[in-house]
Amino acid sequence: MDNQDETCSFIEALYAKYCDDRPVEEIELVQKEPGHRRVTEYIGFDKLMQSLKNVTNLQHINLANARISSCGTLDTLELSHCKINFISFSDASDLESKTNLFPALSWLDLQNNQINDWKSVAELNRLKSLRTLILKRNPIYDMNQYYYNFNHVISRIGNVTTLDREPVTEALRKDGEKYYLKTIYPEYLKKSDSKERKSFLEENPRIHQLIDKLGEPVVAVVQTKRDKIKQNFITLKIADTENPDENKRQIQKQVPVSTKVSNLKFILRRLLKIDIGQDFELIISAENYAEEMQDRNDITTYRIEDDHLIKVKRS
Template identity: 30%
Template sequence: MAKSEKIFQIGDRIECSDSIGTVKYIGNIEGYSSIWLGIDWDDPNRGKHNGNFNGKQYFEASFQSSGTFVRPEKVEFGQSIITSIIERYGKKHNDSMPLEIQQELFNFQQSINAPFLEMVGFEKVLDKQSDFYSLQVVDLRNQKISSPGESNQLEQLSPNIKELNLSLNLISSWKTVFQICAQLNQLSWLNVSENLLIIPEEIEDYNVPTVETLICTTMRLTWQDILKVTLAFPNIEELRVPMNNITNLDTSPEVLRNLKVLDIEDNEIGEWSEICKLSVLENLEQLLIGNVGLKRIDFVGDEPKVNTFSKLKKLVISNNLIDNWDSISELNRMKNLEELRFIKNPILESESLANSFEIIVARIGNLKVLNGTELKSYMRKEAEYDYMKIYGLEWLRVKNTKVRESFLKLHNRFLELINMYGEPVEGELVVKSQSITNTLIELKFEYNGQIVIKKLPKTILVQKLVMLAQKAFKLNYRPNLIHMRGEESNLQINLEEQREISFYSMQDGDRILISHE
């Protein structure tokens, strides 16, 4: 359909010069001839005004500079999902066939109710349709889609689609999304991000039971909008809604009963108490709350373990404003937390990367993965042992004083660590330094009774230690290195070549044993 033939209406989504907007006004402008469209652009700075032109308010734009007027012939009003699929996936075997002919032939097959009938001269098109029929993962991002096409047309063309990306198109309403989904009985994954969609009042009339993953990024949705929309998706297990207008998280236990993964990153939420409103989602296993303005984590009550987020296994709280280790200690009160991503928070600037890693591991007893690193048993032992050495002197000073409880509240697992490793002995402890004054540490390399002492930077990789050992002891094989604390410790740690030695919190006098195994 040519642009001039389009019967446009308020609410239509359009594209012009690679920018997308919504039609907010159709009509005349004082002092100008012909019909104009008042457009509210998605880009807040794309327009010239807020709908007020020469002192007259023609429409209300979303932002002060997102409104402008455009002639209808200058804009694209979009196309059907059928046309988009044929354009995107129909060129593989027959680039020379014009799109109009492809569509005509497809419509003819429908009209005679013989979509797979082999006819002379139609073989190439039928082969192409067979390709369409087998499509399972379909990416239609930024394809100017605005409609579902004719009734049941999509179901006949590509009924086996399981994953569908409709992000950044010209769809104006969730009704269109539901009409598309109704034709895809195997659809389980749906991305409608970067579309500004009107939510129909009769949302209860729609049901998309097959979709388990729904992605709605950058759609200006509130949490209440999201809860309303998901009424049409009763079996969602994974919901990703970052970069929206979510501030309040009031949630009923009657919604999202099957939800296991929730991503609400990059929303202005701010308070942990608001996040805790999501604990009514009883099956939630993964929660992503990066960059939400979170300053502190603090559960209500004093019990060692809380029922809040009782099934949560993975938590992402990176890029927030957390400036205290108490918040990390609070996470130890979660019953099943096993994986944590915690980077780019102010508190991490108070310690070296290696020390921060060990502090987090020591404070959260159930943790199995930190920032993508699987915590092997020796890594946990090393972290907990170092933690006790760092804070052991302070413990010995306060354990029989009035400030004992304050210490234990701050160092939530210290008594547990004492039960595991024994009471700290003053002679084995170190004074916690507030700044890094020494950049070199002295290590003893030991091999078959030979000892070589080297002063090395804390940032050197274990891989370089291996090469130093090969050269120092003239080895014709690549050895394994084992780290031991000082002269008296029996704790042996196998070193991984890709890590810096600072990861293992090595200190002056530590031993590096050379092993052939």
């Protein structure tokens, strides 16, 4: 530089050297063996590795306001083995907006890095022209099986047509997006807190778009043991005012909803210790409702509410 006291950032220096109205054709960095890198250069990029030789744990690249718009023809970027663990485009404000960086980038290699969160994967959806992505051998892939990972990546990045060298056909994408919605939709329904919902949408920015496209998935309701008991059993309040044992004059009994009245009477005869020779009837009793239960019917034949009593009427 003419003025030795004048300084500029590393990005500005690269811009001035390579992107200021100069044709850029190809840059290739080749690692010959562990610990040693050889730079093959077609446009005089030999200074780059010298500038980066002390960088051993690259975690975050921020190119905001870096004046790289003149490099808008860049379509291939190889960033494998760079120890990248986080991706963010700060110039994109809302969930579905695209970044103005790398507008022509269609081929991106991020294999063998340290990406371990779905938010970073979802950020790649902001690249306008991305079609081919290599993401294998990142920790995010270690959390689930290949089928799960593949479908979750293509569902988060809408333009990708090749993932980890596997073509993403229209049919494959449709099936993958259905699978993705089915796996995350129950979690989406649970996010009532605004902070939790915001964090979830940052990881899944296309979920509303996919719901509009495919419809809400049918989610099987997972019943707890309590729910199953409540659905298949009924608790009856039994009143036997003539029972000589005061402790048995009012009891509760839980029985299957499929129980017949005749079987219920058999159970109550034993519980209430009613003599085998004594007949009795069961009467459903409420404030404005009373009905005698017939032996041949199931108990579900009758409208039995929580405040109803079943009275034992001895003959």
